[in-house]
């Protein structure tokens with residue numbers, strides 16, 4: 264039993280030492296209207312990326328982009344404004360690097376931004392062009408033992 268708990272403890276230490284990918288993060292997500300630029304971004308997906316997740320594309324800061332290994336990483340993003348946004352949020356996929364706007368960890372395509380909105384609120388969130396969000400990497404798998 265002690266060994267069992269010890270391994271759980273060690274596992275969780277290892278997991279938290281790996282940059283906390285699957286933790287909940289908060290940031291201000293901003294809009295980037297040129298989805299095509301995101302699609303042709305640093306990950307090099309080209310035109311194919313516009314169809315990923317319905318065009319829910321994101322440019323991520325270097326800590327997520329990780330010299331390209333963060334490309335294709337999927338995140339659940341939801342905006343914190345309960346009036347404007349749904350609780351469920353939406354999924355986005357990393358297709359580009361954001362190393363210009365240090366105020367935000369995620370730059371989102373307009374489709375991604377709108378997908379977080381409640382019905383009828385899509386234009387409101389677009390007009391704001393930004394939203395306080397929480398996001399979490401959602402397809403993280405613990406290694407098998």
Ligand SMILES: *[C@@H]1O[C@H](CO)[C@@H](O)[C@H](O)[C@H]1NC(C)=O
Nearest residue numbers: 296297298299300301303304
């Ligand atoms: C959008 O991005 C693409 C790809 O980088 C670029 O060719 C195009 O000129 C941009 N469009 C606008 C309106 O800035």
